[in-house]
Amino acid sequence: MSVDTTLTGTEIRARFLDFYASQGHVKMPSSSLVPHNDPTVLLTTAGMQQMIPYFLGRETPPAVRMTSSQKCFRTTDIDKVGNQRTLTFFEMLGNFSVGDYFKREAITYAWEFLTKVLHLPADRLHPTVHPEDDEAPQLWQEIAGYADEAIVRLDENWWGPPGASGPCGPDSEIYYDRGVAYGCGQADCKPGCECERFLEIWNLVFMQFYQDLDGSRTPLPRRNIDTGMGLERLTMVLQGKESVFDTDLLRTIIDRFATITETPYGRDAKSDTSLRVIADHGRSLVFLAADGVLPSNEGRGYIFRRILRRAVRHGKLLGLDKPFLAEAANTVIDLMGDYYTELKTQRERIIEVLSLEEKKFSQTLNTGLSLLNDLLQDLKQRQQSTIPGEEVFRLYDTHGFPVELTQEIAAEQGFSIDASGFEQSMQRQQERSRAGASNTFAQAQDDRALTEILQRHGTTEFLGYDGLVGSSKVIALVVNGEEVSAISAPQRALVILDKTPFYAESGGQIGDHGDLSSPMGNFQVQDTRRPLKGLIVHYGELTEGHLRVGDTVQADVIEQRRADTMRNHSATHLLHKALRDLLGPQVQQRGSLVEPERLRFDFTSPRPLTSADLSHIDGQINEWIRANYPVQTKIMPIHDAMDTGAMALFGEKYDDIVRVVSMGSSIELCGGTHCATTGQIGSYITVQETSIAAGIRRIEALTGRAADAYLRQRRETVERIASLLQVQTDQVETRVEQILQDLTAARRQITHYQRNEAQAQALSLIQQAQDIAGIPVIAATVSAPDAKVLRDMGEMLRDKVPQGVVVLASDLGERIALQVNIDPALTKRGLNAGKLAGAVGERLGGKGGGRPDSAQGGGKDKTAIEPALELAKAFVRDNLK
Known part of the structure; x- marks a missing residue:
């Protein structure tokens, strides 16, 4: 029976899971891309990560045989995304045995699935094994009929842990022969060759050891099986495609953007790469956002931001000047939301997170372009043609400006970048990061x-x-x-x-x-x-x-600290309920911190909370506190708990038996400690509401003793202000408003006086204009309160002295400010205000630049003012055509 090339990626996933279910495996849902209780990795990189606690014996598995299609994310080869097979997000099909079956069954199941379920030709499948594994080759000969010489031994057939330490063991990889047309032509071409002929499709890992941080290995208590097969790569083989991007799992996204950008796919290698990057990164961003990853400058949030920036840049290369990631998100959700249902339920939040970050980065791009252009102008004036590596890194690290874009724009203007210097700056940052992770x-x-x-x-x-x-x-x-x-x-x-x-x-x-x-x-x-x-x-x-092992000790918890913490924890539950009542059931908790001194609560919200919202929330919570509801706890199966309407926290992993905490109409799954009644909270007050990420808000609040101290301090502050203003406390607001009005009027009057004084100074300078090569030049020191008034003076003089040049310097305290204005007619005769400001600014120990007719600059060397103004006159004389 021949291979069915019409199978979709969705159908292939289903066949895999159904096959292993028929062999006694329990279908496990994909775990989050954010690893649960695994600080050694930022994101889930392999299908077996959720199995590690079971392999190590730390937790009891739901079954000894399991199978899953696991969401995975890797950035190891991010710069290669867009070639035939490299992806950041992918699905890993896997089957797992926790101390049950081992090598024989793993090989038997794999061979049966590939040849009898998928009907792949047996003569195109080639196994490899580790050189020190004598058992696996014998099993391949017995089960699949391979000759010993047909089984390739490779040193790399060893699977290490996903993080710095963890379970590991030898593996056996199954390669698919794509045909001699893809080969290198060498007689010894075989699996493991770097050519495109032999494609690895499945890895069977025989998990036998635990690897420590120092590389030492010890046997695990039980031998386990972990296999991994990339769904996208398997689909490419079955559908007979040249690339994973040509499969139905990704081609739909590519075709959508080919239509939007009016860029035919398959015509140009450069645009094809950009379309592929958008397809891959679009999928990645949707799944990261769905699993609660938000853009930031560190950790997994930085990975999110980096992926999004690469997508936006490739969109720009395709001519997409308007936001487009919402379109990518919708396409991905429509394509994959039937299996990954969390995509559909969170569609609005995903789109909001991507859209806000894309908008923010578009502003970053504009800022970066402006900074880069200023940098190139400065380098031109200094007759340099290479952008220093530390400047490239500053644009990249501080402003998020992609290195590739810096290099591209630099090349267009005849510049190169100091790649070595950039790498050194990057390495220094990585060393700082590693130092921060020394524990x-x-x-x-x-x-x-x-x-x-x-x-x-x-x-x-x-x-x-x-x-x-x-x-x-x-x-x-x-x-x-x-x-x-x-x-x-x-x-x-x-x-x-x-x-x-x-x-x-x-x-x-x-x-x-x-x-x-x-x-x-x-x-x-x-x-x-x-x-x-x-x-x-x-x-x-x-x-x-x-203190010795075996000693009996008296364990005493600090009572006041626990009591304050419990007040804040119980108030957190009431806050969660009040937010959902006010904003709707779409509000989800995204994190919390419950300390003795305060509580912090992060939640999803499409908008900031108004003062009226916060007043309503505070009033509602305090009403519940005064109602003195009993705080009740019950232990029950999780399904029963969910039937009661109890709220479960997003991304949290719960046991089959859970603890339910209820107080009034608030019902949540929670293992924390709480007050006996809501009345023991005392009082509640919100002290701050802010945004911490796209679509995520944060409330900080106080209860009990801390709330009393806060209100007492506020009262004392108001009383001190009232005393200073010599009014009653209830008159403070009116008196402050009056003072602000008086202050605004005084500032206007001062500005009026400053402008009149500046105008008088400017008019007196007209008589001091010097004739240089037939044109009037004013180069003088003036008294100006700030750079804006100085700029006004320069523009006024330019208008009063036609066909002239104006150079003004003013001591503003910490620096000398410089203003240069040139009649536009003179710019055609070789005079440029930006270059003149640069030359004079450099003489002042600083810099300058701007438009040909108007520029600014300055420096800190006050002793150089007169020589700098003489330099300005010489500049006019030397450059006038």
């Missing part, structure tokens, strides 16, 4: 030790819902990533107890502080976290005595 190794070492403790002792029992004090046993101590049996003061360490009243940082609520005390010593808890699911860890310092 990664220590964290990984701690995680390794804590994983072993969790496996040995099990989860920590949390007592903190019922009290702040408890008697506990020390079951482990960790210092610098190593377990120790005892610590002595003063020593920093991680303490793990069998049970604890200390709340570990989670869900926005920060961890508790307090003390662990025993007759032998006292440990000050400075933070409490849950680095591994189920394990509560106390971070701090032993301040006196000794």
Whole structure:
């Protein structure tokens, strides 16, 4: 039976998942592009990332056999996007075994799916193995009938962890032979050759080891299977296409923009590349935004911004001067929203995020072009033809101006860029970034030790819902990533107890502080976290005595700190409910911080909140506080919780059994600590509402003691102002308005006097005009309060002295300001105000530039004013034609 080339990408995905489901695998939904509880990577780069906790034994998998189509994102080869197969966003088809089957079944299933389900010709499929793996070649011979010499051994058949450390093992890759027409013509051409003939389509990873940061490997408790096959690449093979961009997964997007730009696809290599980049980056941006990634200058937000900037630049290359990413988003959502339903439910927010950032970057482009043109003008005056690398980097890093665009514009004007200097500047920045991440190794070492403790002792029992004090046993101590049996003061360490009243940082609520005390010593808890699911860890310092594994300690949480935190946490729930009541159910929480001193709440909103909105929210929350609703908690299955209308947080991963917290009409899934009644919150006040990203707003608020202190401070401030103004507190606003009106009138009068004085000075200078080569030249020092008045004086003199040149200098305190005006008729005779300002500004120890008829400049060398004005006269004499 021949290959069905009419299969769509969607149908191929379904066949894969259905096949493995028929082999006892549970279909797993794709996890978010933002990795869950994995700080070693910014984005999900492989299908197995959501499986790592199961492979390491840190969490119990929902099944020992699983299959998925996982959203993945990689920027390793971002500069190659647009060639035949390189993508940033792609789907990874995979099947996984957690301690169940191993190599034999993995190879058998793969061979059956490729040859019997997809009907790919067996003689076109070629396996490769790791040279030290003797079992895999024997299985390929037995299962698929390969001769031993037909199985290629490659050193690169080893799969490493997605981050700095993690599970790994040898792998077996399956290559597809595209035919001799794609080959290099060499007799020894085979899988692994760099030519285009043999295309890797599937990687079967035999997960056997854990790789530490230092590269050492130890066997995993259970042997696992992880396979990965790119959907786009497989679709390219089945549909008989030359490129992944020609498949139905991407061609629809390309054709849409080919129509918009009136650029036929397939006619020109350069425009084809731009169309492909827009197609890939458009998909990437839609999925990043859907998973809550927002543009910023660091981390995954910077990746989002970089992808968007590349897309906009390639749009410009195609002549797209108006915003177009909304069109790309709609095309992607219509194409992929049936399977990835989150795209359709978040369509408006995705489009808003992309549109706002695109608009912002368009402004950045305009700013960058202006800065670049100024830079090129300056280099021309200095007769230099290479843009320094640090200037290229400044445009790129500070202003977001793409390096490629800088290079292109520079070349058009006969300039080159110092690529080496740019790379050095980039390297310095990367070194600074790496320095900021210096704790990664220590964290990984701690995680390794804590994983072993969790496996040995099990989860920590949390007592903190019922009290702040408890008697506990020390079951482990960790210092610098190593377990120790005892610590002595003063020593920093991680303490793990069998049970604890200390709340570990989670869900926005920060961890508790307090003390662990025993007759032998006292440990000050400075933070409490849950680095591994189920394990509560106390971070701090032993301040006196000794502490040993096995000791019984009294665990005391700081009561006032916990009480303030609970007030803020309960108020956060009420705030969430009030926002949804006011703005609608589309409001979603996008983050929170619950501290003793304040609360911070990030949420989606199509618009800023007005003063009236904030007053309404404050009033509503305080009304609920006064109602003194009981705060109730229930433990129930997640499906039952969702049926009650409980709100689940966007992007949060929940267990099958959840804790539901309700207070009045607010019902949320939450594991945090709360007041017993809403009345215990005391009072609530919003202190700030701001934008933190496109479509994301932030509210900061205070409750209880902090709210009382804030209002008391505000009252005292008003009383002090009233005293200074010598009025009653209720008259402060009226008196301030009157003062502002008086101040505005006084400023107008001062400006009037300054203009009259400037006009008088300017008129007196007309008599001082010197005749140089037949034209009147005024070069003088004047008194001006600011650069604007100086500019007005120059323009006035130019109008009063036809066919003349005006050069004015004024001491503004920190610098000498310079104004140059030239009659437009003289610009045709070789005089240029911009060049004249540049020459005089340089003599003043600064710079200058501008239009041929009007320019500005200045410097800081006050002793050079007279020589600089004489230079201006010489400039006129030397350059007048």
